[in-house]
Amino acid sequence: MSKIIKERENQMNRRAFFSKSATGIGVAALSSLLGGCNLFDQSENGILTQKNNLQGILDAPHFAPKAKRVIYLFQSGGPSQLELFDYKPLLNQRRGEELPDSIRNGQRLTGMTSGQDSFPIVGSQFGFSQHGENGTYMSDLMPYTSKIVDELCIIKSMHTEAINHDPAITFFQTGSQQPGRPCMGSWLSYGMGSMNENLPTFTVLLSRGTGRKFGQPLYSRLWGNGFLHSLHQGVQFRSGKDPVLYLKDPDGIDRASRRKMLDHIAELNAKQLEEFGDPEISSRIAQYEMAYRMQTSVPDVVDISNEPDHIYQMYGPDSMQPGTFAANCLLARRLAEQDVRFIQLYHMGWDQHENLPTQIAGQAKDVDQATAALIMDLKQRGMLEDTLVIWGGEFGRTNYSQGTLTDTNYGRDHHPRCFTIFMAGGGVKPGMVYGETDEFGYNIVKDPVHVHDFQATMLHQLGIDHEKMTYKYQGRRFRLTDVHGKVVKDLLA
């Protein structure tokens, strides 16, 4: 029997249920009967594809998934790979010398340094030392992360197409530099659906850097559903009394009263359903139930007060302060435990055009301990193997100084040709360093990974063939990876 017809029959059964219960409905029974939420999904060719809200468009993964969920620690602004991961002693040796044209090789410049007549090479002000079994070089700015380097899969050969923040970050999240397409989390919600009935499947947490308090803005389109349905939009979790917009009951309405209110709404809606037979009404009844469940489950999940002291110590002192990156990492773990599919963090402030040494130290301090703690916390709970953790920004930074280079100070402009990100868990190779840049840290010399390749690889770990998860909009089958991208098999465990 066709799925459409079958779904329709389910709907009919629900309708029969409603029409039989003339004296009102026990809502507990109702919600368990509906078992989640229903949605009418109107495809653009006028075909009704009705499906359960919790279910994605893909009947089954394309191949066995390694990861069930993703925690993406996005570092907004473009962290400098040269201070953090990509050790280039030559840059210190040749400090102050002009970047050779043969290395720059026609790379276009942003409007911020295109007027500069000198491009003095500058190495990291911070030391590097070797860590882990492979003796991986890590910056002294990241002491905690250095200790867990054997868990990480570090990619030093990331490259992108955009050279400015807005297009670059939009490109990372949506596969297109221009706004309008769905972001990664929305694609996953669309493709894979939700794993729980009480929380949104795609959540977003923001924090502001202390290294540079005001750097680059964010845009809600970065967690927007684009042309997918609004059901797939990321739900921002915020610190404060209303962790999700409009979540809190108004003052003067308590839980018991709210419950009764929803029962009355459901009863009245059910009468309408009897009268009009529109399945959309039963969908709405189910959505109200999900909303009610969220009102309980969201405050529960964001309440970190019952975490033991050793966990706070692990994540660092910031973790007790809501809204910080560390607190968000802890919250991310709690959301992961509740099987939220895609947990997107944004940490702002990584745009070090000037005063880089001071700023980056602050930024690194914000994230280092909590990042390492999150990974190890997931590991100790047996969750790292099916959780893919990603850490990285939208592009890298130049090997030459933006502005005047002094003995103690310099800045770096945007650099799309190479930068570093790392992953952990979720079926990627631990203890791996992938890709190489030249000794100037300017060009990739081995194993380049394009943003689309990264996206394809991430989807692959979730069991999705990036070429097969498509959405037809205005006649075209869109993908997260546009028409590009290949899975980087070398990274996979």
Place this chain on the structure above:
Amino acid sequence: MISKKTNISTPLVLVSIIVITLLLLFPSSCKTDQVISSSSIAKAIPDKIDFNFHVKPILSDRCFTCHGPDENARKENLRFDTKEGAFAALGKNKDHYAIIPNDAENSTLIQRIFSEDPAEIMPTPESNLTLTNYEKGILKKWIEQGAEWKEHWSFLPIKNSEIPEVSKGKINNPIDNFVLAKLNAQNLTSMGMATKAQLIRRVTFDLTGLPPTLEEIDNFKKDKSPDAYEKVVDRLLQTDAYAETMTTNWLDLARYADSHGYQDDLERIMFPWRDWVIHAFKKNMPYDQFVTWQLAGDLLPNPTREQIIATAFNRNHKITQEGGVIPEEYRVEYVSDRTQTFGTAFLGLTFECAKCHDHKYDAIQQKDYFSLFSFFNNVPEEGLIEPYGAIPKPYIKLTKKEIEETLTFINNLDTIEEIPLMVMEEMPQKRQAHILNRGAYDQPTTPVNPEMPKSILAFDEKFSKDRLGLSNWLFSKENPLTARVTVNRLWQQCFGKGIVATPDDFGNQGSLPTHPELLDWLATELMNNNWDLKASLKTMVMSATYQQSSKVTEELLEIDPENDLLARASRQRLSAEMIRDHALATSGLLDRTVGGPSVKPYQPDGLWAETIGGGGGSLAKYIQDKGSKIYRRSIYTFWKRTVPPPSMMTFDATTRDVCTVKRSTTSTPLQALVMLNDPQIVEASRVLAYHSIEKENDLEKRIGLMFRLATSREITSDELNNLSSFFNEEKSRFEKSPTAAKELLQIGEYPQRELLKEPEMAAYTIIANVIFNLDETITKG
């Protein structure tokens, strides 16, 4: 250009039943393909195959990517998008053919699609595309029946459709003839007419975006004259609210916003243009003139200020101030945006797909894209806003004096001395446009000039090679697309879905019209009536088809889940704007001021501030307005593109990043949270309670009044019992906990009134809130 056999009505008359079945069951998403192949119903292949309705959608969707219009992507030099290509001899020796009419067996197309050899089968496994047995059957049968070829339906001239005669059913005007002809052929009948209350609710929302008042409902019910309904329609079409609602739709299309849209997302002032649009709709400016002014007002002879203001339409696109961008890259982006907007809004074509390469599905080459691009390429503008916060050139300054004296349609509410407005201007020395290799700003190749594709309509000498010529081409009676695309959008406004379900795609990948002759009849009427939009809308809402009940039976739901046949009215949820406006109007809070600067109603704290970088100027922090401004219609809500109003986005408003002509309608838990907890709704509940307490003096009457205001109908006794028992429960709860009552009544800025004791007032507020949360309340009816 067009073959002689262009009668698109033929197939419908012949095979309407099958066409319907096909439209209902012929999906193109990968998931449903498999669903359909296993369905027994889908196996019924029509007796007579029609190229446009059955064959082309398959060829386009599964074959064109490699065998279509894009020359660079074309494999084996085989193309199915033109007749010559599809029937051409193939191979080195020119000894075989993809399609041999009447000889399916020897047609390589058939051989390849039925092949089981992975090296042979088409589409190739790598394409991730497949054909179902049904689709293969269609292609085979089409060839067996002679492989008749037809040009794409929407590029054929608009036909003066003959009105079909029908034997049964209610006929108000020719729309009903077209709809009933198809219904009767299916042996289906209408579900009957809506009640008067439902009808006035529906038409008032569709034409004005607001609910009818009780007085309006009562008057309509009382009026037994045959033209009672027509009087309602005529009245609605004269209102400011009508103009505002038409404008609301136009703002999506025109990607209107109050901010620049990229990075720091600074404020811009475009409301004088929005006020002009309201003004133009109010006075029912003919659509051709309305659009011509917006596209080319500055190029008209001795343009008036009003005509120049209209051109701000093409400056509504996003503009960046991000220091460090390469200005030319962004300037090209702005011109591209205008190109895309023109394609989507006026031609219903996805021109933007031909920016980087020839279109994969439609007869639009990359050259065509950049030829259209060149019309919009001569604006003396810059890619980057410099210095920070500057007003992007070109712009005009509207003085307080001229607004008071001549441009009175602008509501200069804040009495600004001088309002800058970005407008279009043509450079005396035109910028030579080029094809840009892969769409990249820094890779110009062949120079191109203003021109439009011949496949649509030749851009011959009578059209000047500028935006004004483009507009004249657009509104030429021979243009096959403009009127169809326009009436289709109006139809969508009234019926929830276009006759072509993809108002943004009339190309090969778009939906086919469910009622092609009706579409053409409406398009012809529009042109014959001098592009009179009100007349078109009136015809639609006067039809019996529009006035049907939205009730549906299981049987009909099974046969026609999407309501393509229109045996009933579609039960439509209100739009984001309507939902909020409804609560404001019902409670009496709505401020009816028309136009003026955008306003900032309630919004959760901190949303703007938490995402800004260092900049953002006046938009760094959301400073909520006070007083009546927070009760204005939602069309006036301030639109910051990078953080649009969250409650509106939850109800499927568009981001205004690009031209959009269709919104999706979803049902999500976040919507429930908005309706239950947004202070705007909670406050409206309280004020609705005040109103009912003042008007009526007992519980049942008060509940009945609130219910009727929200749903436009009388409450039933069951419903009344339900709500009054809940009222009593809540009242006693609040009596036990007077602080709770106090807290609830404090929500919102509207001053509190002491009409009753607080616990009772609070209980009424709760009941009003329940009523606002009913599915029926946010439904048109």
